[in-house]
Amino acid sequence: MGRPRKTDPDAQTPIEPGAAGLPDGVLRQLDMALPKTAQVYGIMRNAIVNLHLAPGSNINEKLICEQLGISRTPLREAILQLQAENLVSVVPNSGTYVSRIDLQSVFDGQLVRDALELKVVRLAANKMTTQFERVLDFNMHQQRRMAQDLDYDAFYELDEQFHTLICEFGASLYIWKIINGAKAQLDRVRRLSFPLPSHLDVVLQEHTAVVEGLVAHDADRAEAAMKDHIDRVFTMIRRHVVERRDYFSADAAELLDSYMTRR
16 A cells, blocks of 8 residues: 555645635735734634524635635634634535534523623723723714614624623723633524614614613623623524524524523
8 A cells, every 4th residue: 555645735626516605795805914814714703603604504615715815724724713613513525514503502602701791891880981981982883873774794793892892991802702712603693683673773772771881880780781681692592493493403402492491
């Protein structure tokens, strides 16, 4: 038997029929002065969380490399990070697929948010400043504009920015990185809800209640508003599991029943 041939991660491979590239809406030119892997990871994660790459879809690595003007190496490194978050699965001799939504990971992410964001918003309320109030007001103004335009992707980014700002002000950006790393599956469930009637208006009302608690330096009020906001995902999960069954793992209904019984 001959020696095994080394594989070159940057070698050209045929495009698999039916595999998906990145839609135009998420493509952007990379900054060659910055690490490519981090930028590719951000683009891919955004596409998956915003459901531009649907759960279960086959990722066309060759096409994505061509779209971004990169070799296979930074994409493969980004895929390893996404795999660690259970956002993609790599099947030997088959391909790379967007993972279906795993409800256990959703519940784990929610637990992390409950533990950290509720504490952080209390810290933010106790140290609230006029300057930070202006920062939040500007973010809320942008959220309202995007809600009026029904720009779901932009609204999602501003929603994330809202929580990031509070976390960084109340504690540190490091804490937000812990939260963000734990909630990837949860984010896809949240994003599924955005096109539903009146959903963005409800989110705006909830964000406004959080801001009011912060501005009043009322930690209890801010915490209660944040808890109402992040817990509302449970009112939406069952609907999504029924209406978008193909987006979820096979055991989703069973896991949901079990979890809701224990809550």
